[in-house]
Amino acid sequence: MNDFTHRIAQAKKVIEGAEYILLGGGAGLSAAAGIEYGGERFRRNFAPFIERYGLTDMYTSGFYPFRTQEERWAYWAKHISLNRYEVGTTELYLSLKQLVQGKKHFVITTNVDSQFEKAGFPPDKIFEVQGNYGYLQCAKGYHDRVYGNEGLVKEMINKTVDCKIPTELVPKCPVCGENMDPHLRINQYFVQDEKWYRLNEAYNKFLQESDGKRIVYLELGVGFNTPAIMRYPFERLTYHNINATLVRFNKDNPEGFVENKDKTIAFSENMHEVVSAIIS
Incomplete structure (x- = not known):
């Protein structure tokens, strides 16, 4: 044996x-x-973002300093959709x-x-x-509630133009009115x-x-x-x-x-x- x-x-x-x-x-x-967060799967799904920002993989791209929330959420919508909603x-x-x-x-x-x-x-x-890709949270963690994002993510993707979403789709915290984040442990919030x-x-x-x-x-x-x-x-x-x-x-x-x-x-x-x- x-x-x-x-x-x-x-x-x-x-x-x-x-x-x-x-x-x-x-x-x-x-x-x-x-x-997988790199390789062919990444290149196939993020070609416009790779060309514009020089992104190399989905893990490090999550920390990329996008200039605007419209650009940031165009990327994150695709990231969340691909890994949470599109994969069976x-x-x-x-x-x-x-x-x-x-x-x-x-x-x-x-x-x-x-x-x-x-x-x-x-x-x-x-x-x-x-955390879980399927939820959003207040970026500053001002309150302990998370929010389902499937419908919003799909709308963001459908309306992404030139690696940006419309300003009106940028998620804002319903309590404090500030920015939101994916519900991921990326910082102290x-x-x-x-x-x-x-x-x-x-x-x-x-x-x-x-x-x-x-x-x-x-x-x-x-x-x-x-x-x-x-x-x-x-x-x-x-x-x-x-x-x-x-x-x-x-x-x-x-x-x-x-x-x-x-x-x-x-x-x-x-x-x-x-x-x-x-x-x-």
Whole structure:
């Protein structure tokens, strides 16, 4: 039995024997599912913006200092639409849903594209720590409410001319009248609304319920951009629970804490192929 086959068998065994599964979804998960922020996908969808502003990828473009709100929202409307509304449910996320079927499970994710919910994971079991593309918030966080944006985003795209939206479509905060932002944790003004706190509480409750139980921490494409949210906590939780196993999918950094070496099953191979192999 080769090493890959052995790891697949190990992962299948611990997942089948688990009482609980905690999924941690990072940027590498959605990239593996085909939602890539650079390369051909970026060039194909943002050609006018690339030509005008010299943009190189969707991640860094989110921090570009657009001169006007009309230009900024022409870009962001396309960014949000492409990654939240135009992309359907991906096969990888559907496979993950199948993988945890019948198990007590919960999702914590830094991804903001709603792929877990699209794949059928219950909304009350998905903690989106960094926000969601589907909402807007007051840019200064003056109040703790977020606003659905699908209709507005579609109108912005339909009326974009020369990389600008009409001034009347620039979103303004209904409370203070100032600018709005996508609901993303990009600065200190990120809004943690009632739903955010409710799901944070649900996440902590899941951790308490699963403490000491047979649990698999399924870490999916989590890098070192925000390691304190999932990567380090998953290592710590694994270390302190004799019945825990960490299953890590990471193309570039599969290695983990040496203390958890015997309790970690790591994969750097194609994530979709690995998950499919575990299911079969």
